[in-house]
Amino acid sequence: MDREDNLNEANGTKAYAKSLLNYETGIDLNSVIDCESNETVDLEKTDVRKQLVPVLGMEFETEEDAFEFYNAYAYTVGFSVRKSKAHKNEDDKLMDRLFVCSSEGHRQKKKKCDPNVESHRAETRFGCRARMQISCGRSAKNYKVIKFIHEHTHPTSSPSKTHFFRSHRNMSFAQKVEADMADSSGIAPRESVEFMSRQVGGRQNLGFIYDDYKNYLHSKRTREIKLGDTGGVLEYLQKMQLNDPNFFYAIQVDEDDLITNIFWADSRMMVDYDYFGNVVCFDTTYRKNKEGRPFAMFVGVNNHKQTVVFGAALLYAETTATFSWLFDTFVKAMSGKKPKTILTDQDAAMAKALFEKWPQTCHRLCIWHIYQNAAKQLKNVFENFNDFTKEFSSCIYDHEDEDDFLYAWNNML
Structure with a gap:
């Protein structure tokens, strides 16, 4: 050569x-x-x-x-x-x-x-x-x-x-653009990350992890909030309190005067909770359009089996600290009364906050979330066996007695 x-x-x-x-x-x-x-x-x-x-x-x-x-x-x-x-x-x-x-x-x-x-x-x-x-x-x-x-x-x-490793994780400009588009379309972060990982042949080729994705969205939303928004929200809540003297609200702001969490409850919600607040369902599934902020609701059922709202909140991040503040604020608004049972989704941060703040409250998972998770994990079974869907739904929804449920469950298996 x-x-x-x-x-x-x-x-x-x-x-x-x-x-x-x-x-x-x-x-x-x-x-x-x-x-x-x-x-x-x-x-x-x-x-x-x-x-x-x-x-x-x-x-x-x-x-x-x-x-x-x-x-x-x-x-x-x-x-x-x-x-x-x-x-x-x-x-x-x-x-x-x-x-x-x-x-x-x-x-x-x-x-x-x-x-x-x-x-x-x-x-x-x-x-x-x-x-x-x-x-x-x-x-x-x-x-x-x-x-x-x-x-x-x-x-x-x-x-x-x-x-x-932290030093090797980084979201590229194209990935951030795709994350912004998914967020504005209301696509959940976990589903968006899963889709992006499939595009590149696996999560090992993605260049970042799920926590990096959530942190990016949180910092983006924080930057988009203007300083004047805090005053606007305060003005609205104060107006509601003038119309209803028992109207309760609480907000959290960070060191830059940016809103982080908001909770409110009117007098009707407080009365309903006093009567029907032994069992509460807490859900953060709902999203507020473009901002993508978790809209959390405390709901229950009255004596006519109608859904009643006990309180609502707009949150910035579904973290243990956020939920701890929210549960403390909710109890304060409800004169110190804690529910005997609370139904939630399978969020680990929420479960930890409940264990710390409401240790005496019985924590159970919402049956709707259990069913949705089962449908996702047993997708092939649902598709290949027509009778399974009917029998599984019957087990989940139609039996209140434990012995009846176990009998139906064993027959289905």
Whole structure:
């Protein structure tokens, strides 16, 4: 092979490495500079992974370029990275930065041994020493790698699990646009994520997890709320209170004066709850069109088997903290009376808040949600056996006595 063939092979390998990095991390290798030749790093070897290993003396134009390069290396090895210590000069210029494995250091003992914490998070810090440090002299323009340790004190992840790490999760611009469209159309976040994962051949190729999707929607909705909206909502609620002196409302706002949660109940709701509030159904299935905010309702049944509303709320996020505030507020509005039984969907955050705030209340799952979940999990059975749908529905809805239900259930099986 002559010199021209060698050069063509090297250029081809270099282009392949660039496309690989751009596909996985968005890194432009033109920003990676060889400190001796002042040229971009030469990727002449066929093993691309070796070219991602940091080398002492390697230079980068910016701190972000260095982080992206080290993060790309971490992706191939199987660990997550984070930014650690840094120093700046009197002109606020970054002089050095340390990038470490996410398992670096140890959890603080006071958090680890706090007796007030019922459920501790899994241990993720193992004192790992893997790191890369960059430094820039006062007269230098580029950042140079001055330290690199590749050994880990813990097993690294397999390639199929690497996408779960925080530093490798990111929603692309196209994915955010698709999320906005799905949200404005009223498509539930979980269904939207499932559809997007199928488009790319599995969740391992998606680039983010379900929590990232929900966090993006929450931050988007928060940005869309204008500061003046808080005053507008307050004005409306105060107007309702003038018309009904017993009208109760409560709102939560964050440090930026943005509304987070709203609850209200009028005098008719309070009277109905006093008579028929032993059993309450709490549901957040409904959505408020474009904003997509969960519309939560406390409902029950009166002595004529008619549905009555005990209270309503607009929420920003279905978290344990949100539900805890809501349950406290509901009890306050209802003069301290708690329901004997509450029916909800299968939301884990809701269940945790109920356990903490209403421990004496019997918590059961709504039969409608149970049926819908069963229909989803037993889709093939529903489609292939015509009699199953009728018999299953009869078991769920037609038997109030336990013995009758068990008899019908066993006959169906």
